Amino acid sequence: MESRCENCIIRQFNSLRAMSKEELKQVSDSKTTKIIKKGESIFEEGEKLNGVYCVRSGVSKLSKLSANGKDQIVKLASKGEVLGQRSVISQESTNLSAIAVDTMEVCFIPKESITTTLQKNPDFTLEVLRHMAHDLKEADDVIVNISQKTVKQRMAEAFLYLKNNFGEDADGFLSLTLSREDISNVVGTATESAIRIISEFKKNGLIRTSGKKIGIKDERKLLEMVEGF
Amino acid sequence: MESRCENCIIRQFNSLRAMSKEELKQVSDSKTTKIIKKGESIFEEGEKLNGVYCVRSGVSKLSKLSANGKDQIVKLASKGEVLGQRSVISQESTNLSAIAVDTMEVCFIPKESITTTLQKNPDFTLEVLRHMAHDLKEADDVIVNISQKTVKQRMAEAFLYLKNNFGEDADGFLSLTLSREDISNVVGTATESAIRIISEFKKNGLIRTSGKKIGIKDERKLLEMVEGF
DNA sequence: TTAAAAATATGACATTTATCAGTTAATACT
DNA sequence: AGTATTAACTGATAAATGTCATATTTTTAA
Numbered sequence: 374m375e376s377r378c379e380n381c382i383i384r385q386f387n388s389l390r391a392m393s394k395e396e397l398k399q400v401s402d403s404k405t406t407k408i409i410k411k412g413e414s415i416f417e418e419g420e421k422l423n424g425v426y427c428v429r430s431g432v433s434k435l436s437k438l439s440a441n442g443k444d445q446i447v448k449l450a451s452k453g454e455v456l457g458q459r460s461v462i463s464q465e466s467t468n469l470s471a472i473a474v475d476t477m478e479v480c481f482i483p484k485e486s487i488t489t490t491l492q493k494n495p496d497f498t499l500e501v502l503r504h505m506a507h508d509l510k511e512a513d514d515v516i517v518n519i520s521q522k523t524v525k526q527r528m529a530e531a532f533l534y535l536k537n538n539f540g541e542d543a544d545g546f547l548s549l550t551l552s553r554e555d556i557s558n559v560v561g562t563a564t565e566s567a568i569r570i571i572s573e574f575k576k577n578g579l580i581r582t583s584g585k586k587i588g589i590k591d592e593r594k595l596l597e598m599v600e601g602f
Numbered sequence: 603m604e605s606r607c608e609n610c611i612i613r614q615f616n617s618l619r620a621m622s623k624e625e626l627k628q629v630s631d632s633k634t635t636k637i638i639k640k641g642e643s644i645f646e647e648g649e650k651l652n653g654v655y656c657v658r659s660g661v662s663k664l665s666k667l668s669a670n671g672k673d674q675i676v677k678l679a680s681k682g683e684v685l686g687q688r689s690v691i692s693q694e695s696t697n698l699s700a701i702a703v704d705t706m707e708v709c710f711i712p713k714e715s716i717t718t719t720l721q722k723n724p725d726f727t728l729e730v731l732r733h734m735a736h737d738l739k740e741a742d743d744v745i746v747n748i749s750q751k752t753v754k755q756r757m758a759e760a761f762l763y764l765k766n767n768f769g770e771d772a773d774g775f776l777s778l779t780l781s782r783e784d785i786s787n788v789v790g791t792a793t794e795s796a797i798r799i800i801s802e803f804k805k806n807g808l809i810r811t812s813g814k815k816i817g818i819k820d821e822r823k824l825l826e827m828v829e830g831f
Numbered sequence: 832t833t834a835a836a837a838a839t840a841t842g843a844c845a846t847t848t849a850t851c852a853g854t855t856a857a858t859a860c861t
Numbered sequence: 862a863g864t865a866t867t868a869a870c871t872g873a874t875a876a877a878t879g880t881c882a883t884a885t886t887t888t889t890a891a
Contacts, residue, residue: 520790
C-alpha cells in the first residue's frame with residue numbers, strides 16, 4: 374500500500390509534478406497515508422492545517438456550514454486534487470470542511486515540505502498558482518450560476534457535471550452516487566426541492582434512477598435546459 | 603501625471619512590491635497609463651488580455667453576463683488591485699468584464715513583464731499566489747452567502763461591505779455610490795426587489811438615502827439581519 | 832431651459848422555492 | 862429476521878422573489 378511519491382502516478386495530475394527529485398524525496402519521506410471512511414472528515418471548517426492532503430482515490434466534498442444549519446458544497450475533489458493548499462498558503466485556518474463521500478485514500482504532506490518548495494522553486498509555485506487561478510475561475514462561474522439560474526437549471530447542470538467529471542458505470546449510471554441531500558447541497562436548494570425535481574426529470578424522460586443511483590437519459594435536453602430553453 | 607512605478611505608492615498594496623529593482627524598472631518602462639471614464643470598459647468577458655491593469659484610482663466592477671441578460675457582479679476592485687492577473691496566468695481569455703463605476707486611472711502592464719517575473723522571482727509568484735488564495739476564499743464565501751441567505755440579508759451585507767471597503771463621505775453616506783441596478787447585480791436579485799428592500803430598510807430606520815446615495819443609520823441592526831435574527 | 836431619456840419607485844400579480852407534515856422505502860443494527 | 866433508524870418521496874401551504882405595468886423623479890443633452 375505504502376509507496377514512494379516519486380513513483381506515484383497521481384502526482385502527474387497536480388502541481389507536485391513540478392517538484393525536483395530532492396524535493397519529492399523530502400515529501401515522500403515525510404508523508405503519511407491515511408484511509409478515510411465514507412462520511413468521515415479529513416478536516417473541518419476553522420481548523421488550522423499542518424499540511425495538505427493529496428487524494429489518491431475516492432471523492433471528498435468541500436463544504437461550508439451556513440448560519441441556518443445547511444451545508445453548501447463548494448467543490449467535489451477527487452484523484453489528484455490537493456486539499457488544504459489554500460489554507461497552508463495563506464497561513465489561515467480553513468474555510469471549508471472536507472468530508473469523504475466514498476472511502477478515500479489520501480496522503481498527508483506536512484506543510485513544511487510545501488512552504489519550503491514554494492519559496493525555492495518558482496516552477497512549483499507557478500504550477501500551484503495556475504491551478505488556483507483555475508479554481509477561482511470555476512468559483513466565479515458557480516457564483517453566476519447560483520444567482521442567475523433556476524434550481525431546475527442548476528440541477529440539470531449538476532447531473533451533467535457529475536457525468537463529465539466522474540463518468541458513468543457499466544450500466545450507464547453516474548459513477549459518483551450522492552445522497553439527495555448532498556445533491557441539494559451542491560445545487561444550493563432544499564432537499565425536498567431537489568427530490569421533486571429528480572421526480573420531474575424522471576417523468577419527463579431526462580434521467581432514470583435505481584435506488585439512489587441516477588442515469589442520464591437525455592443529455593441534449595438537459596443541456597438545453599441549462600441554457601434556458 | 604505619468605510617473606515611475608518605483609515611486610508609486612499603490613504598489614505597496616499589491617504583489618508588485620515583491621519585484622526587484624530591475625524588474626520594476628522593466629515594468630515601469632513598458633507600462634502605459636490610461637484614464638477610463640465612468641461606464642467604459644477596461645476589458646470585456648472573452649477577450650484575450652495582453653497584460654494586466656493596476657488600478658491607481660477609481661473603482662471597477664468585475665462582472666459576468668448570464669444567459670438571461672443580467673450581469674452578476676463578482677467583485678468590486680479599487681486602488682491597488684491588479685485586474686486580469688488570473689487570465690494572464692492561466693493564459694486563457696478572461697471570464698469577466700471590467701467596467702468603471704467611477705472615473706478610473708489604471709496602468710497597463712504588458713504580460714511579458716509579469717510572466718517573466720513569475721518564472722524567475724519566487725517571492726513575487728508567492729505573493730501573487732497568496733493574493734489569489736485570498737480571492738478564492740472570498741469567492742467561496744460569496745457562494746455560500748448567495749445560496750444560503752435571503753435577498754434581504756444579502757442586501758444588508760452589501761451595505762456593510764460597501765461601508766467597510768470604501769468608507770463614508772463627510773455627510774455619512776457611502777463613498778461608493780452604485781446605481782440600484784448595480785446593487786441588484788452585486789446581490790444577485792432583480793432590480794425591483796433591490797429597490798423594494800431599500801425602501802423597506804429606509805422605513806425601518808436601517809438606512810437613509812439622498813438621491814442614489816445611501817447612508818447607514820443602524821449598523822447593529824443590519825449586522826443582526828445578516829446573522830439571521 | 833426644456834424635452835427626451837433613463838433611473839427610481841410602487842402596486843398587482845405570477846412563479847418559484849421553502850417549509851411542514853406525513854408516508855413509504857431503504858439501510859443499519861442487534 | 863425483525864425492529865429501529867435514516868433516507869427518499871409526496872402533498873399542502875406559506876413565504877420569498879421575479880415580472881409586468883405604470884407612475885414619478887432624476888439625469889442627459891440639444
